Amino acid sequence: MNEPQRTRRPGGRSAKVAAAVHQAVTDLISERGYSGFTVGEIAARAGVADSSIYRRWGNLETLLADVTLNRLNAQSPMPDTGSLEGDLRTYAANVAREITGPDGLAVVRLAVALSGDGQEGSKAAEDIRAERMGQLQSMLDRARDRGEDAPDAYGVLDHILAPMYIRVLFGMVPLAPGYIDGLVDRLLLPQNGSGA
Amino acid sequence: MNEPQRTRRPGGRSAKVAAAVHQAVTDLISERGYSGFTVGEIAARAGVADSSIYRRWGNLETLLADVTLNRLNAQSPMPDTGSLEGDLRTYAANVAREITGPDGLAVVRLAVALSGDGQEGSKAAEDIRAERMGQLQSMLDRARDRGEDAPDAYGVLDHILAPMYIRVLFGMVPLAPGYIDGLVDRLLLPQNGSGA
Secondary structure: OOOOEEEEEEOHHHHHHHHHHHHHHHHHHHOOOOOOOOOOHHHHHOOHHHHHHHHHHHHHHOOOOHHHHHHHHHHHOHHHHHHHHHHHHHHHHHHHHHHOOOOOOOOOOOOHHHOOHHHHHHHHHHHHHHHHHHHHHHHHHHHOOOOOOOOOHHHHHHHHHHHHHHHHOOOOOOOOOHHHHHHHHOOOOOOOOOOO | OOOOOOOOOOOHHHHHHHHHHHHHHHHHHHHHHHOOOOHHHHHHHHHOHHHHHHHOOOOOHHHHHHHHHHHHHHHHHOOOOOOOHHHHHHHHHHHEEEEEEEOOOHHHHHHHHHHHOHHHHHHHHOOOOOOOHHHHHHHHHHHOOOOOOOOHHHHHHHHHHHHHHHHHHHOEEEEEHHHHHHHHHHHOHHHHHHOO
C-alpha cells in the first residue's frame, strides 16, 4: 500500500494485522479447540493473506504460542503484593485458576505438544517459557531487593508449577486451595544447609 | 482351536498371545516411535487376529499403556536399600535415566497424551499411574514400618517426579545428578509445623 518501508510501526498496519490474527485465533480456539483449524482459515477470518501469517509467524505452532503467551500475560500479570509470600500465593492461585479453567488443559497440552514438534515448535515453546520465566524472576528479584530470601525462578518451576501442571495433565483436579498453599509453604521452608 | 474354555490360563494360549503382541509392539515402537503403527500391523507381526487384540485390550492406547507399564516395571523395579534416603535417591536416579533415555520423552509424552484421549485413554493412563503409585507407596510404607518419617506417594509425585517430567517435556535436559539429589534433599527436609 502506501507504506514507504516494510518496518513495523506501533499502531500501523503490522499491529493491525497482528491484532486481527490474534482475534481470529482466539475465536477459532474457543469454537474448535486448539487443533481444529488451519492457517488458511485463520487468514480468511482475519481478512489477511496466508503469506502475511507465514511471513510473520513462520508456522501455526509459533502463532498459537504467541497468542497463548499474550492470553496468559493479559489474564495473569505478575502480582506485586509487597511480600514474597503474598506474591507467591497470588501467583500460584492465578496459575491454578488458568490451568484448571475451560481452556486450561488445552493451554498446558499446547505447551507440552509444542516441545515435541520439531525445531520451530520447540523455539515457540522456548519463547513462551523464557518470557514467563523472565517475568517470574523479576518478581523474585523484587523480593531479594527487599532483603527477602527468595528462591529462583527454577525453584518455582520445579515445586509450584510442575506439580500443578502434572496434576492437570494427569486429570488429578481440582487443585484445592489448601494444596496450592502447601506447595508455596514447602518452597518457602528454610534450606538449612542441605548442600545444594 | 482345541480350547475347551475361553479362560486365561498362565502359560496358555492367552499368555502366548500377550507375549507375542507385547514383543510386536516393542519392536514397532523402536522402529517407528510411539504413534507410527496400527492395531492391524501389530496383529500381523504378532501372528494373531486383529479381533484378539481388540477383545483383550479394547484399543491401541490401552495396549500401548500396558506395554509401557510392563517396560517400566522390568527396567525400574522399586529399590529396597534399607533406608528411605537410599531408596528415594535410587528411585529418582532410575526414573531420570528412564525418561532421559532414547524412548524416554516418548514414554512421558505417551502418558500425557493418554490423559487427553477420552475415556479409554484416560482409563489406561490411570491404570499405569495407579500401579506405579501403589508400588511407590509400598516402598514408602516400608520406611514408615522402620520408623522413618516418610512422605507419601503424592509428595514424591509432586516434588521428584513432576519436576523431572516437566523438565523432560520442556526439553530442559539432561538432568544433572546434583539436580536430582537436590530434589530428594528438599523432599526430605523436616516440615516444621507449616500447618499442611
